[in-house]
Amino acid sequence: NAGVTQTPKFQVLKTGQSMTLQCAQDMNHNSMYWYRQDPGMGLRLIYYSASEGTTDKGEVPNGYNVSRLNKREFSLRLESAAPSQTSVYFCASKLNTGPLYGYTFGSGTRLTVV
Amino acid sequence: LAKTTQPISMDSYEGQEVNITCSHNNIATNDYITWYQQFPSQGPRFIIQGYKTKVTNEVASLFIPADRKSSTLSLPRVSLSDTAVYYCLVVRGNTNAGKSTFGDGTTLTVKP
Numbered sequence: 048n049a050g051v052t053q054t055p056k057f058q059v060l061k062t063g064q065s066m067t068l069q070c071a072q073d074m075n076h077n078s079m080y081w082y083r084q085d086p087g088m089g090l091r092l093i094y095y096s097a098s099e100g101t102t103d104k105g106e107v108p109n110g111y112n113v114s115r116l117n118k119r120e121f122s123l124r125l126e127s128a129a130p131s132q133t134s135v136y137f138c139a140s141k142l143n144t145g146p147l148y149g150y151t152f153g154s155g156t157r158l159t160v161v
Numbered sequence: 162l163a164k165t166t167q168p169i170s171m172d173s174y175e176g177q178e179v180n181i182t183c184s185h186n187n188i189a190t191n192d193y194i195t196w197y198q199q200f201p202s203q204g205p206r207f208i209i210q211g212y213k214t215k216v217t218n219e220v221a222s223l224f225i226p227a228d229r230k231s232s233t234l235s236l237p238r239v240s241l242s243d244t245a246v247y248y249c250l251v252v253r254g255n256t257n258a259g260k261s262t263f264g265d266g267t268t269l270t271v272k273p
Contacts, residue, residue, distance in 0.1 A: 051204075082263070089248060090205070090263040106262065137204045149195065150261075152204025 049073050051153035053138050059159045060128040068123040068156050070138030078141045079121035080150070081105075081113060083134040090137065096121055128160045163187040163251045170268040179236045181267050183249030186230045194225060194232045197248045199266070205248060209234070236269075244271045 054069045072079065077098050082090040082105075092105030096115040110132060112124045121140075125132060136156045142148040166184040173179045185194065193212050197205035209216060211223040211232070222235040236243055246266040253261075 089265040092262065139204065149207030149210065150197070150205070152206070155202070155204055 051138055051140055051151050053136075053153035053156050055156060056154070057157045059161065060125075061161055062129060064128050065124065065126050066128065067125075068136055068138075068158075069120070070122065070153060071120045072138075072140040072151070073119065074140060074142070074151065075118070076140035076142050076151070077118070078143060079115065080139040080141075081111075081121070081123045082137045082139065083107065083132075084137060084155075085134050093123065093136075125158075128158075130160045132158065133160045134158060163189065163192060164262070165249045165251060165264045167247075167249055167264055167267045169265065170270070172270050172272060173239055174272050175240055176238050179239050179243075179269060179271075181234045181236075181247055181249075181269065182231055183234070184231050185249070185251050188229050188251055189253070191253065193252045194223065194229075195250045195252050195261075196221070196223065196232075196234045197250060197263075199246045199248065205263075208247075210252075239269075239271045241271050241273065243269065245269060 051072045080095040081093040084090045091107050093111050094105055094113040096102045099118045102113050114122045138153045139150040141150050163185040195210040196208045198208050199205040209218055209221050209223045211225050213225050216223045224233045246268050248263050248266040250261050
């Protein structure tokens, strides 16, 4: 099915370990986003990519890096994981960054840092 | 972007109409209002979007008064499956705007 695919679905890391969360979309969308959602909270924007080749910081970028590998793929990297990064991470895409197109979200990656 | 304020939670019963109001006092002229629905363990799903007056689709209606400082999502005849978190989102109206902020949402619980 068309949509946004995130891998892995679950991950447990030790403090200080690094990992990359993968996201791919097959809808030919131009913009892609990474959000985190802590328990009982709304989504907070980490980074986004308005188009292939560009990335920008969101509300909570500290401790993360991103790579827009191509139009389809947008990865999120945690260089040195901390317990405060325990969260559910959602990748999303939109046809364009304007208001006339809704976000399509992936099913999320549940990350626990111990 | 305009900060949004919604009630934290609402309860309803099956078959009732539910209205969830969102406040966005600092909305800009070229901002749009968008609503999303999120079920547990899933990503949010787009419901409806509008700029002013009333918009209706097969799922919901969105009412936006003339001053656009608030909006109301209306869900007709809710069922148990409408139990979810509903987010109001203000989206900038130019194609270069990338950032959109989700608030904490409104948890709607539909009871039998």
